[in-house]
Amino acid sequence: AQKVTQAQTEISVVEKEDVTLDCVYETRDTTYYLFWYKQPPSGELVFLIRRNSFDEQNEISGRYSWNFQKSTSSFNFTITASQVVDSAVYFCALSYNQGGKLIFGQGTELSVKP
Amino acid sequence: DAGITQSPRYKITETGRQVTLMCHQTWSHSYMFWYRQDLGHGLRLIYYSAAADITDKGEVPDGYVVSRSKTENFPLTLESATRSQTSVYFCASRGGQNGYTFGSGTRLTVV
Numbered sequence: 764a765q766k767v768t769q770a771q772t773e774i775s776v777v778e779k780e781d782v783t784l785d786c787v788y789e790t791r792d793t794t795y796y797l798f799w800y801k802q803p804p805s806g807e808l809v810f811l812i813r814r815n816s817f818d819e820q821n822e823i824s825g826r827y828s829w830n831f832q833k834s835t836s837s838f839n840f841t842i843t844a845s846q847v848v849d850s851a852v853y854f855c856a857l858s859y860n861q862g863g864k865l866i867f868g869q870g871t872e873l874s875v876k877p
Numbered sequence: 878d879a880g881i882t883q884s885p886r887y888k889i890t891e892t893g894r895q896v897t898l899m900c901h902q903t904w905s906h907s908y909m910f911w912y913r914q915d916l917g918h919g920l921r922l923i924y925y926s927a928a929a930d931i932t933d934k935g936e937v938p939d940g941y942v943v944s945r946s947k948t949e950n951f952p953l954t955l956e957s958a959t960r961s962q963t964s965v966y967f968c969a970s971r972g973g974q975n976g977y978t979f980g981s982g983t984r985l986t987v988v
Contacts, residue, residue, distance in 0.1 A: 806982055810975040863908045863971045867919040
């Protein structure tokens with residue numbers, strides 16, 4: 764079965780703290796894609812990153828970084844020096860070959876306090 | 878700019894009424910999806926479509942009907958709305974630079 768688990772329902776940090784959002788996935792497919800989306804209070808889904816299963820290189824984009832480890836089936840997301848504008852719900856998602864469906868985790872609500 | 882348009886953005890309907898949520902894409906992406914978002918559940922797949930006239934159930938299809946007579950449109954119908962269908966509904970297509978493109982969502986309240 765394909766599944767994405769985000770065990771952290773809510774995280775609260777103070778501005779400038781670093782924070783890591785965990786994502787664990789399950790799939791039998793050898794070819795798959797992993798995604799992170801941000802959903803700010805306005806409600807739209809904002810794409811952050813897509814990573815395919817053959818590319819285990821970590822990625823850094825400004826204050827954002829992602830750690831993909833196939834050995835532990837994890838695709839964790841770290842925000843360095845968090846800011847109030849980072850407050851949002853963050854979703855990890857998995858796409859695999861069958862049907863092209865995108866499977867979401869339950870989401871992690873991040874609150875960054877000034 | 879090209880994209881996915883959902884309408885209406887907000888809808889209030891009464892229990893038992895039929896309501897249709899519209900989704901239109903300006904590309905010709907083959908795959909389209911409907912998700913519902915509820916607190917604690919993330920986004921769950923209702924139905925998806927691989928092409929015109931080809932649809933299939935997702936995780937939570939009960940109470941919903943879809944059709945896809947044209948590639949660009951993928952309407953979702955609640956045949957007899959229930960309070961448990963109060964949710965935010967997102968339409969998506971597979972394609973584009975980021976892999977998937979989402980509409981802005983429809984907030985549906987069933988009273």
